[in-house]
Amino acid sequence: MIRRLIAQNEFTQTRRDRRFVVAGGVVLLLLLVATWTGFRNYQSLADKRAQANQTARAAWLGQPEKNPHSAAHYGTFAFRPKSDLSFLDFGLDTYTGVSVYLEGHRQNDAKFSAAEDATVLIRFGEMTVAFVLQLLIPLLIIFLCFSTFTREREENTLKLVLSQGVSVADLYWGKVRGMSQLVALVVGPALLLAGGLLFAQTGFSATADTLLRLGLFVLIYALYFFLFIAGSVFVSARSESSRSSLLTLLSIWIVACVVLPKATANLGESLFSVPSNYAFKRLIHEDEEKGIDGHNPSNARAKELEKKVLAQYGVDSVSQLPVNFDGIVMQEGEKYTSMVYQKHFRALQEQFQRQNSLATVVGFVNPYLAVRNLSMGLSGSDYAHFLDFKGKAEQYRFGLVERLNNQMKTFSKTGDWEKKVSREFWAKTPDFAYQLPSVGWALRQHALSGLALLLFGGVLLWGIGRSLSNSTLLPAA
């Protein structure tokens, strides 16, 4: 009861403060603008990519009659669809490639990231909902909370309140509750707008997975804000003056939200180096050289394969084979090069994960980093989702090329590169359709960040609780 009264008092007092109206209004405005612009941007990109996927499919289906292997070289494209929630958090979407060119013999990396089209402004970040929630709301919280206790001390009302029989714990949690209501007042309308846009975009038939992702998104930010509020009110209670409280909180914000994210990423990159594109391609080429070349069946591996196939069909020469040996050679080559590419891409991705792990580990002491990872994971715009897309595109590519090679193997004889498949054949090849992984999968990718956030929250609340029970929260009281 008393806590509710204190909360009500904090809420009413601050709401009437002109400074809160201005600061809260600006943040709310930014949040609404970020939601709207993010949604517009999302819509435009999602439409373009859907169109591009259709165009790529149409180009594939519209191919004239040709040799299946020429079709493998012609290839097709997989454009990465935008996930429903990515308009809230762009995550790494701007920096990862948009499309993968799927062709025979090689795995291409995703190309044409939006960051390459950007101006110098990209170095300042993007005003997304996540950006406002992760960076600006904590700042608003600091602004609201830095003087909650110190002001009372400076105005000599703290002792008065405590002399009325109010416990320090009641006072503390009452203030935390009041501040939480104020933050909800600012964030609520934007989240409602975001939810409305999300439902409108899915034709008011969002999947359970999307709803769960949105629910968890809200929950994680609610916890993040609560921790910031609890921490800021705690610092205010422990500080001797509003000035020192403010400086402490601002220093924490600058280190946690500006310096550490950059420093950990930069240090990670310096500690775990990756090869240059030139060296990467050379390594792949060297490994490919060790195996058979799809176009050149004259090396040792090809001979071994030839021996095996001849024995399998019980004939003496490839000309006697009832199938096209070139098709077999190319499929075996595809398997080998695929293995080589997988090996090198996996090594590269593992190195990137090592670089990123530094930020994940620092997330145990910096909730900003943990929330950033969880937020983009739930929005489907993190590196793990990108890799999932790339993996599925590669599976599709391999299946497509395999189908073309098998067609080559069965419909023509060895050495016949002129025989063409009819146009109907293209329509029989399946289209690429990317399915976003489940929310459970997304959470598993960021289990460590989730644990970091919970652990940080637990330790912070335990420390505050201990301080309250030992009556050491207010040094001057």
Added chain:
Amino acid sequence: MNGFLLILKNDWLRLTRGRALKILAGMALLSGLYALLYGQTYVRRQRATIAELKRDEQARLDSLATWARLDTSVAANRTADRREKWAKATSAYEVNVPEGYRFAVHDPSALTPLSLGMRDLFPYYQDVWGRAIFRQVFQQEISNPQKLSVGHFDWAFVVIFLLPLLLIALSYNLLSAENELGTYALLRSQPVTIQQIVGAKLALRLLLVVGFLVVITGLAVPVLGIDLAEDGGLLARFLLVSVVYSLFWGAVIFAVVSFEKTSAFNALTLLGCWLVLVVALPTLLQQLLTISQPIDRTTFENLVRDEYGQEQPDSVVLKPYYARHPAYYFPKDTAKRDPDLRVYYARNEQVDLTLAPLVDQYEAAVTAREATVSRWNGLLPAVNALELFNGLAGTSAAAHRDYIRQVRNFHGRWNGFFLPKVFKNELLTPADYARFPAWRFQSTAPDFSIGAGLLKLLLLTGLVFGLGWWRLGRG
């Protein structure tokens, strides 16, 4: 005058005796040194790759030149293996495309480690072959997307993002502290105006910040191995931009302090200014740009699709090609060639001609976006300063586009040397190797003008400072 000096001396003593200056100076020095080392490490890795590329190119061309000198009249040199190597080394196509391709390198400038700019977003080398150039450019260097999203912790970041915070931390209470300590009345009793008091205290802090800038810029000379005789002018301009940017923040502090509010109010307002000018406005403009000036590269698929996609018969491709290049047309030369590479070049040129309008459209769209940013950067000092830093370091998007322009020119020269020989069916001679077009990168950094950007920054500084002066005068 004595009173004025006394205020300065007192202020200096207060600053040096407190813990804040020591902590802030330590943090600033640490960030500055880390930024230098980070920039140095980053560029050192790129230089190592460039050296590797140059070694690869040299080894390939040396080997080809050696085989081109092979005396085929000697019986011992007529083995199949030797003849094949000699044939490759004397084939204009083989050297032009698969064997002798060159690396066009975007060499980092001496100042690149200070402001890495867009250097991680764009490739800094390109292998140039004789085939269609648009199928070669638009490559990406391997980078961690998470790292790309947070950007660099380089000296430009320290100056643009952290330095204003340092200055704010040193100055937010330069007048309010007097009030809060009860010394304001005493101070006002001195024969100096309030503008002089605030001006002097601020000048002292600005001097400290400028000193810090000079120290780190000075340290950059030995750490990064900057040759002052060659790049001293560029470095001086870089320092000038950082000093003027600091002056701008000095003016902001002067204006906020002129309202004579409490320390907490000043700290919050100044952080608000920093947030708006360094974070909110640039990110908001970035977001608005993507909506108001969208760029669609989903249509770029043909830039990477293999030339196998071309279905037109050879004669249909060759006819317009010869019309464009009558010097390559030899109607009397009807001898069959195996392989006939003339159509290869005709097809590749057709690819480039088809893609050129698409690329031009794309480049115009990017340039238009940059023009919008330039129009607004008068009100965005942080963006303006970063553009100036990147321009001086040769790491801007415009510098990259200029590099791509040079690559395209070089591709023209590279093909211009070999194509006449291919069409005349001439072999390369050992002497030709000394005449191959070589890549020479021309940096845009030395000619980069900071005048307009600096003027905008100075004007804004003057305006904000004037506001503070006026406010204090009124009080």
